[in-house]
Each structure stands twice: as structure tokens, then as C-alpha cells.
Amino acid sequence: MNTVERKLFHKLKKKKMFGSAKAIAKAVMTLNSSISEEQFDQYHTLLGTPETAKRLKSPSIRQQRKLKTFDQLQIRTPEKKLKIAVCLSGQPRSLIHCLDSLQRFFYGHEVTYFCHSWRGQTDPALLQPLGNFFFSESDSPNTSEFERQAIQQYGLKHFDSGMKIPFVSPNVFPMWNGVQQAFNTISEHGFQADQFDLVCRMRYDNFWIGQFDLEDFAFKNNTLVIDRNYNGYGGYGDQFAIGTPAAMSHYFNIYNWLTSDFLKGGYSDNCFPEVMLKDYLDHCGIKVHEEDFGLRLLRDDYVGLAPQDIPLRNHAVSKERNARLSAYVKESFPDEWNNN
Structure with a gap:
């Protein structure tokens, strides 16, 4: 092209x-x-x-x-069976609608699911259809101090409507903390990451049109694979990644970087989550192979659509999210709101 x-x-x-x-x-x-x-x-x-x-x-x-x-009427059997640890984090609301696609995605591989949620927000019974899974929950962290530091370092974006939203979304802190906690679930249940051929980061609402078909890919300890469908702004989508335990141990520790080096500045002022992830992986010396597995995020409005008809993005959701963020910042950080 x-x-x-x-x-x-x-x-x-x-x-x-x-x-x-x-x-x-x-x-x-x-x-x-x-x-x-x-x-x-x-x-x-x-x-x-x-x-x-x-x-x-x-x-x-x-x-x-x-x-x-990608043909929904076929299932490809992998040439090589891999042992894969899948670390799931977020809210499992859409899992029931994504389950068939998830099991088709990893068909033929030996998969163990390590699931995390904030305390009291998930009924483990929702996870039972996964089969071979382990669940942990933890208290939702208070990340307000990191959110304040991010506003002070990177500022607020102003809109003609009067809205102000942080260039660094406050959502990235609890999200990446949850991703890290999902990885920690492996050791909490008596496993070690290096017992697996590959370790995967995934959201509960990931819907897959295709299958994981890279069993012949030469995974290295400084390389991971992402689905390119949610890349943007010159960075990488943060909805999915897979690689060796060594490579993914860096990926799962982005929260430590976000709450330390990143808040000191010196990185891209383009603070889209995709760019932040790229900055971090570059910082760690991790190379990224971009692949198309047909990833879609299954929003409530998309349930029931044929797989190929599920939109990649919903701009109405983005507008609603911005309005919520603006109201949150005004209420939680009135001094920063008034001074920016």
C-alpha cells in the first residue's frame, strides 16, 4: 500500500x-x-x-x-499447541456475549485464564463458562494524587463548549493498575509466568472475528504482538497484547512507570493512551509486531450484530466519556480546573 x-x-x-x-x-x-x-x-x-x-x-x-x-463457519486447528496464560481485567459485563469468540480465538491451545476485578464488583459465577480460570479481587486504588500530578505536568484541554479534560485521562491509572493485578493473579494462585509459552493481556469485552494463528511466529523476549485495529495517533492499542513471559512482564508493569517517570515529564506531550503505551515500550526496549486478528470491543449497542458489522469505534461513546471526565475534574480538582 x-x-x-x-x-x-x-x-x-x-x-x-x-x-x-x-x-x-x-x-x-x-x-x-x-x-x-x-x-x-x-x-x-x-x-x-x-x-x-x-x-x-x-x-x-x-x-x-x-x-x-476469519470465516465464522470454520475453525482452524493450530499446527502447534501452546500453553497460554490469559490475564483478564476490567468489568466482565460483556463476557457472556464474547465467550464463544474468545474460545474460538484460542481454539486448540491449552489456555488458563487469570481474572481480576475490583472487590465486590464481579460475581465469579459470570466467569464459570471460561472453564479453567482463577479469580482474584482487590480494593480499587485511590489514584487521585497521580491524576493531580498528571494535570499539573500535562495540563487540561479546553473545548469551545466550556469543557475541560485532562490530556492524560484519569482512567489510565486504575486501568493499568487492574492490568498489573491480573498478571499478579498468576503468582497468587501458585503459578509462575514462565510455566507458560505465552502470556496474554486481554479485556473482558474483547470480541474476536479471527483466531490466534501465530503459533509459528518467532516470539522473542524483547518482542510482543498486538492487534493493530485499535492503534492510533502513532501508538499502539492497549486492549490486547501477547508475548513471552519475559516480554509481557514489562508490559504488565506500565503502571509503575506511569506513576513515577512519566509524571516527571520528558515524554511525548501527545498523551493519548496509544502514544503513552508506545513511549513506555520504547523505554523498555520492547519491539512490537502488529497483527490483525479481527479485534472488536463489544459495546452494549453492538450485541447481536454480525461479527463483520461490529464498528471499530463509537464516537458517541467518546463524547459521553469526555463530558463525564470534564465533570469529574471540575468536582475533584477545582483548583486545577480554575488555574488551567
């Missing part, structure tokens, strides 16, 4: 001109004997498996594999 095509696709999708983007994808596949992996991922996401398979002339081995793993 050349630079012009990449920019054109970005603009069309940003303006929600999906019809035009699909027309271009169909034309390119019709006129060319083969397409690049980047083109394939873009077109496959837009068109879905049946339409892509119909138009693709000479698929590569990877493209053939993706067409099979």
Missing part, C-alpha cells in the same frame, strides 16, 4: 465514506494479480471474508490463513 492510497483510505474512513473505500478495495483487487499484506488487512476489514475471498486472485500463505480464521 503506497503512501497516497494509505492517506486516502484514512480520510475516507475518518469521514465514514465506507462505500467509496469499499469500491476502491474491490477495484484494486480486480485490477491486480496480488496485493500486499497491508492492503489485504485493510480490504478484509472493510469487505469481510466472503467478498475478499471472491475477489482475491493469488492470496499469499498468510492471506489464505486469515481468510480461513
Whole structure:
């Protein structure tokens, strides 16, 4: 995919001109004997498996594999069975609707789930369908001092409507604390991370169109894999990552960096969560391989949609989140609100 095509696709999708983007994808596949992996991922996401398979002339081995793993009527058996620890954190509200896709995603592998939630917020019975799982809960941390320091260091973004929201979202502190606690669940239940071939970070509302098909990928101790679908602003999506125990031990410790070095400044002023994650992984010397597994976040409004119809983003949710953050900052940090 050349630079012009990449920019054109970005603009069309940003303006929600999906019809035009699909027309271009169909034309390119019709006129060319083969397409690049980047083109394939873009077109496959837009068109879905049946339409892509119909138009693709000479698929590569990877493209053939993706067409099979994204086909909801097929289940691919991995060539190599791996022992995988999946660390789940957040709220398991959507788990019941994501369960089938999660089990299909790791089909054929030996999976143990390590689940974390804040105390009193989760009924472990909701997790029973996972089968081989271990659960821990902890008190929700008070991160207000870190939130204040982040406002002082990076400031507030002003909107014409009068809203002000922190450039560093207060949500990142409890979220990454929960991610770290999910990883700690492994040792709390008598396991060691290095007992597993791979360790995975995942949210309860992750919905998978495809399957995990990288059992032949050369995972190294300084490399991890993310799903590229929620990348943005030059950084990495924080909804999913998988790698060796050594690589993922760095990933799960981002909370320590956020509450120390990051608050001293010296990192990118572009404080989107994606950029913050990239800054941290660069700081740790961790390389990232971006893959497309068909990740979607299953919001309540999307339950019941066909997998290929689940939107990647919901701008209404973003607006509501900004309004809540603005009200939270005004109430919790009135001095910072008035001085910024």
C-alpha cells in the first residue's frame, strides 16, 4: 500500500465514506494479480471474508490463513499447541456475549485464564463458562494524587463548549493498575509466568472475528504482538497484547512507570493512551509486531450484530466519556480546573 492510497483510505474512513473505500478495495483487487499484506488487512476489514475471498486472485500463505480464521463457519486447528496464560481485567459485563469468540480465538491451545476485578464488583459465577480460570479481587486504588500530578505536568484541554479534560485521562491509572493485578493473579494462585509459552493481556469485552494463528511466529523476549485495529495517533492499542513471559512482564508493569517517570515529564506531550503505551515500550526496549486478528470491543449497542458489522469505534461513546471526565475534574480538582 503506497503512501497516497494509505492517506486516502484514512480520510475516507475518518469521514465514514465506507462505500467509496469499499469500491476502491474491490477495484484494486480486480485490477491486480496480488496485493500486499497491508492492503489485504485493510480490504478484509472493510469487505469481510466472503467478498475478499471472491475477489482475491493469488492470496499469499498468510492471506489464505486469515481468510480461513476469519470465516465464522470454520475453525482452524493450530499446527502447534501452546500453553497460554490469559490475564483478564476490567468489568466482565460483556463476557457472556464474547465467550464463544474468545474460545474460538484460542481454539486448540491449552489456555488458563487469570481474572481480576475490583472487590465486590464481579460475581465469579459470570466467569464459570471460561472453564479453567482463577479469580482474584482487590480494593480499587485511590489514584487521585497521580491524576493531580498528571494535570499539573500535562495540563487540561479546553473545548469551545466550556469543557475541560485532562490530556492524560484519569482512567489510565486504575486501568493499568487492574492490568498489573491480573498478571499478579498468576503468582497468587501458585503459578509462575514462565510455566507458560505465552502470556496474554486481554479485556473482558474483547470480541474476536479471527483466531490466534501465530503459533509459528518467532516470539522473542524483547518482542510482543498486538492487534493493530485499535492503534492510533502513532501508538499502539492497549486492549490486547501477547508475548513471552519475559516480554509481557514489562508490559504488565506500565503502571509503575506511569506513576513515577512519566509524571516527571520528558515524554511525548501527545498523551493519548496509544502514544503513552508506545513511549513506555520504547523505554523498555520492547519491539512490537502488529497483527490483525479481527479485534472488536463489544459495546452494549453492538450485541447481536454480525461479527463483520461490529464498528471499530463509537464516537458517541467518546463524547459521553469526555463530558463525564470534564465533570469529574471540575468536582475533584477545582483548583486545577480554575488555574488551567
